Amino acid sequence: MMAGLGWTAWLLMAASVGIGLALVLLFFAAHRDDAADGDG
């Protein structure tokens, strides 16, 4: 029990936020410079 909740509950809550955030940050980091490179 951590901070009032079991680890499985924390895992679900962390996955809810973390997977999406990590993926979109990778996406942003990979393509934020596209404006200078591509032709639209």
Next chain:
Amino acid sequence: MNASPVILGVVVAYLAVLAGIGVWASRDSRDVAGYYVAGKKLPSWVIAFSSNATGESAWLLLGLTGMGYLVGVHAFWIVLGEVLGVTLAWVFIARPFKLYTDRYDAITVSDFLEDRFGDRRHIIRRLSALIIFSMVAVYTAAQLTAAGKAFNAFLGFEYGTGVLLGTAIVLYYTTVGGFKAVAYTDLLQGVLMFGALATLPVVGILAAGGWLAMLDTLRAADPALLLPMGSHGVTTAGVVSALSFAAVGLAFLGVPQLMVRFISAKSVREMPRGGLIAVVCIIVFDCGAVLAGMAGRALVPGLADAETILPVMADTLFPALFTGIFLVVVLAAIMSTADSLLILASSAVVRDVVQKVHRPLMEERRVTLYGRITTVVVGAAACLVALGEVRLIFWFVLFAWSGLASAFVPVILCGLFWRRTTLAGAIAGMAAGFAANVTWILAFKSSFHDLYEMIPGVAAGLATTIVVSLFTTPPAGADVEFVAVHARVGHPLRRGRPQTRRTAVAAAVSTTMIGNDDG
């Protein structure tokens, strides 16, 4: 609850701003592309907030807070599904879809499908228009029902007066300002929703005595409120419930009211920043709603209707000015969905059927006029349904959401990522997905622990699209386009110079010339 002058003042100011945005946007909505996709000139932050505000209707504020109240941590499966759905849509779908629709000069999802699959007889256009129109009518009626209930709960207005008022203001700015007004009002509405859902759980948890005290109260009320699998535990019913919750997010991968946001972007370069804003926004929306519901359960146990927890918390925890703001936020969630649905229904009838099938030479101004008239007619019809039917708001919403997803997600995914997809496969997949969705509700749902119909709907749509495509011939030229688009998209998660239009076409031509037919 009676209307205090402060609350009324906040609501009137909000409605006046919406009407003002409608007038401001009107000069850019005179031609068809202007009216239906804001001339494809929208920046990343507008499309990001607009897509989230459209996807998240009154269901977010009333339904998801109610879910947090009823099942606690188990509701985080919905958060997981929605955050993943929004993320995958922006990371994997937005850029190829935008590139395809720009190549085709498409302004609706049906335009894209028709050109992608070479449908000269307009079959997929008619089928998608029919599905969009029928689902949107139901969905909009549910939103207007929610508007009537919100005015009633917060201000004590008659239900019918609330429905009429909500309909009138949405119709005004949508018909006057077109998609640009819809997108910018969505932005305002999305920001309001963001602020409310960032604030409400914090205030609620503090009022409940802090995080640990809130959890202690919830544990004492029902220990299952703090378990990921809820009261079911790890059983078939528990797994089905978790899957059904998570599946709500599947719709973000292809429902037309969200895909049209990608079409309306200024360019494909808006997507990385738009994706980041959209994902952060959906995390705050969904986590805020569930945590607010949990705090509400600790503060006000024993509510007869869990979906009233947000108005109850707004009334008990905040002064009158903020209660007015929370009403505005609920109205924002309702209106930001209803306006997008109305303009989608209008485009399905006027652009997809009247202009593209029957009257290709019709003047732009006349098409736009018909578009405005259709918006009013659909809105009036939905208003009549809402006046006659005051129950089942969220049943309607979830039904329409899954109906649109079952029909469109499989064909959008296959069309974007499987070059071997054929017209026959797409038509069969769309029809099968939608039919499976409806059949599941009518015949099977209750026998399978209430498994959400979107899962069998999307699965049937995907399977049918793939099987039928394998036995039919892909459209001529689709292979070249596919390679050209994906060469320009590059890897979604790896840094690398994307190919320009010229080098992408050269790559596509050389790929097809060496006989790449492996699908």
